[in-house]
Amino acid sequence: MNLWTLGPAGTFSHEAAVNLFPTAKIHFAQNFESLFDAAEKSGNTGLIPIENSLHGAVDEVLDLLLRSEVKIWKTYDVAVRHAFGAKNPKKVKRIASHHQALSQCRDFLRKHYPHVELFPVSSTSYAIELALEDETVGAIAMKKTMLERKLPVINEDIQRDHNTTRFGLLARKNPFPKEKKEHMSVALIPTEDRAGLLHDLLTPFKIYDVNLSRIESRPTGEKFGSYCFFLDFAGTKESARIQKLFEEIGKVATIKILGEW
Amino acid sequence: MNLWTLGPAGTFSHEAAVNLFPTAKIHFAQNFESLFDAAEKSGNTGLIPIENSLHGAVDEVLDLLLRSEVKIWKTYDVAVRHAFGAKNPKKVKRIASHHQALSQCRDFLRKHYPHVELFPVSSTSYAIELALEDETVGAIAMKKTMLERKLPVINEDIQRDHNTTRFGLLARKNPFPKEKKEHMSVALIPTEDRAGLLHDLLTPFKIYDVNLSRIESRPTGEKFGSYCFFLDFAGTKESARIQKLFEEIGKVATIKILGEW
Numbered sequence: 001m002n003l004w005t006l007g008p009a010g011t012f013s014h015e016a017a018v019n020l021f022p023t024a025k026i027h028f029a030q031n032f033e034s035l036f037d038a039a040e041k042s043g044n045t046g047l048i049p050i051e052n053s054l055h056g057a058v059d060e061v062l063d064l065l066l067r068s069e070v071k072i073w074k075t076y077d078v079a080v081r082h083a084f085g086a087k088n089p090k091k092v093k094r095i096a097s098h099h100q101a102l103s104q105c106r107d108f109l110r111k112h113y114p115h116v117e118l119f120p121v122s123s124t125s126y127a128i129e130l131a132l133e134d135e136t137v138g139a140i141a142m143k144k145t146m147l148e149r150k151l152p153v154i155n156e157d158i159q160r161d162h163n164t165t166r167f168g169l170l171a172r173k174n175p176f177p178k179e180k181k182e183h184m185s186v187a188l189i190p191t192e193d194r195a196g197l198l199h200d201l202l203t204p205f206k207i208y209d210v211n212l213s214r215i216e217s218r219p220t221g222e223k224f225g226s227y228c229f230f231l232d233f234a235g236t237k238e239s240a241r242i243q244k245l246f247e248e249i250g251k252v253a254t255i256k257i258l259g260e261w
Numbered sequence: 262m263n264l265w266t267l268g269p270a271g272t273f274s275h276e277a278a279v280n281l282f283p284t285a286k287i288h289f290a291q292n293f294e295s296l297f298d299a300a301e302k303s304g305n306t307g308l309i310p311i312e313n314s315l316h317g318a319v320d321e322v323l324d325l326l327l328r329s330e331v332k333i334w335k336t337y338d339v340a341v342r343h344a345f346g347a348k349n350p351k352k353v354k355r356i357a358s359h360h361q362a363l364s365q366c367r368d369f370l371r372k373h374y375p376h377v378e379l380f381p382v383s384s385t386s387y388a389i390e391l392a393l394e395d396e397t398v399g400a401i402a403m404k405k406t407m408l409e410r411k412l413p414v415i416n417e418d419i420q421r422d423h424n425t426t427r428f429g430l431l432a433r434k435n436p437f438p439k440e441k442k443e444h445m446s447v448a449l450i451p452t453e454d455r456a457g458l459l460h461d462l463l464t465p466f467k468i469y470d471v472n473l474s475r476i477e478s479r480p481t482g483e484k485f486g487s488y489c490f491f492l493d494f495a496g497t498k499e500s501a502r503i504q505k506l507f508e509e510i511g512k513v514a515t516i517k518i519l520g521e522w
Contacts, residue, residue, distance in 0.1 A: 030378060030379075031379055033367075033371075051480075051485070052480075053480055053482065053483075053484060053485055054480065054482045055320060055480070056320065056478070056479055056480050059316060059317065060364060077485070099360065099381070103321060106294075110294075117291060118291075118292055118383070119383055120360070120381060120382065120383050121381070121382065122379070122380055122381050160482070162482060162483055162484060164485070166485065195467075195470070195472040195473070196463075196466070196467045198463060198473070198476060199460065199463040199464065199466065199467045202457075202459060202460040202463065203460065205457070205460065206456075206457045206460045209456070211456040212456070212459070213485070213486040214485070214486060214488075215459060215478045215488065216478055217317070217476050217477055217478060218317055219312075219313075219314055219315060219316070219317045221314065221315045221421065221423060222314075222423055223314060223423060224312070224314055224338070224425070224427065224474070224475070225474040225475060227475075227476065
């Protein structure tokens with residue numbers, strides 16, 4: 001299997017790809033957009049973080065799912081564990097990491113480094129590079145990658161509790177056609193803009209007793225107050241109940257199926 | 262007036278503060294959290310981006326509003342305009358900016374610099390510094406700041422259309438007690454977790470004909486599928502209709518008032 005994941009080597013996404021697909025040939029994409037581009041090609045797959053239990057959706061991924069031809073065919077929940085590393089922790093003036101990792105370790109940082117400047121960079125892997133070059137910089141990243149690159153690990157498991165990232169496996173066509181699907185992800189794009197619309201969009205879910213496990217609202221980018229909605233729920237598009245649900249919702253919104261997993 | 266805004270000097274937040282409050286004494290906070298800390302002190306105010314018309318809520322601000330004593334007492338919609346600057350555009354290999362600014366200029370970047378590496382940094386102001394130091398780095402930032410710091414401006418108005426950021430004025434007590442309020446921002450934290458809950462939370466809005474202008478869902482950080490909701494609507498807590506609305510909602514959720522503006 002050809003699997004694209006977010007590079008560079010040594011990030012949390014890379015580690016997840018290696019652990020989940022030990023036999024896959026792994027390729028690195030520079031950003032989410034080029035990852036989607038690669039996954040759209042026939043026969044390719046992509047692994048992408050879609051949601052974090054603390055921080056919610058990865059906004060850019062939602063936007064890309066909306067306009068891409070790929071779908072989510074499977075999801076994987078991976079526990080997030082961060083370490084703090086530095087060549088000389090007493091001299092640290094700035095702590096570098098990906099902005100989500102900084103946010104996931106906010107309690108640790110507030111307690112141990114309240115006066116240090118936080119320095120969001122493009123990846124946890126790049127943060128390690130900076131900390132290796134400059135002893136006034138500390139890094140938050142994976143312990144494993146710090147050990148590989150010989151950055152001293154000062155603290156382990158500094159993330160907040162219950163910190164899990166959900167990854168989605170992307171492809172144009174279902175790579176696991178024999179596996180039973182249980183969930184769907186859809187985007188609902190309202191065809192009108194009026195008071196009570198979200199309430200009305202949710203009514204069919206109540207009527208047909210379809211359990212929502214997730215809801216995200218995203219601005220459509222036109223004006224304040226104009227939204228589309230991303231929903232996950234239990235069900236498959238083959239079920240009669242879901243077909244009725246779609247029929248009802250279709251009266252007030254365009255439905256785009258983003259995943260079946 | 263003592264007004265805290267997100268530093269360093271020369272960012273979009275700083276510019277908004279200067280334009281909106283020309284006579285205020287402006288102080289810089291290093292991050293959102295220290296801005297909230299400063300605004301919590303008696304007599305202080307803070308100006309903070311709460312929502313962008315393209316990208317939605319600033320997640321960290323929602324989390325901080327939820328646990329802080331300060332409220333939003335006024336909002337300001339500011340058009341976002343970005344420029345691209347570089348010492349030598351033909352040599353540019355990386356383009357640095359704040360990750361939201363990179364995202365707001367995605368169409369320009371895809372068209373003009375499809376093969377360049379995007380490099381998210383802590384502020385647009387810092388991106389200019391990097392571009393001044395290294396001619397292989399370009400920066401996306403405000404034109405005004407580029408001109409001040411003598412970074413050549415290559416392209417102007419490279420942001421996507423309809424790009425507006427809503428700022429909120431934060432303080433513990435209402436700094437404008439004589440001004441008429443028209444909107445409220447609240448967080449609803451459900452006291453139970455069950456199917457159809459969001460639908461039921463929205464029913465009173467429909468019954469009492471209260472028009473929602475915004476809805477954001479955020480994970481509570483406990484587990485996947487457990488959410489709290491951030492809503493903006495027209496009304497004031499003095500109105501009988503809103504009091505009835507709160508009474509109904511109070512049966513299934515804790516209500517925290519985040520702003521009256």
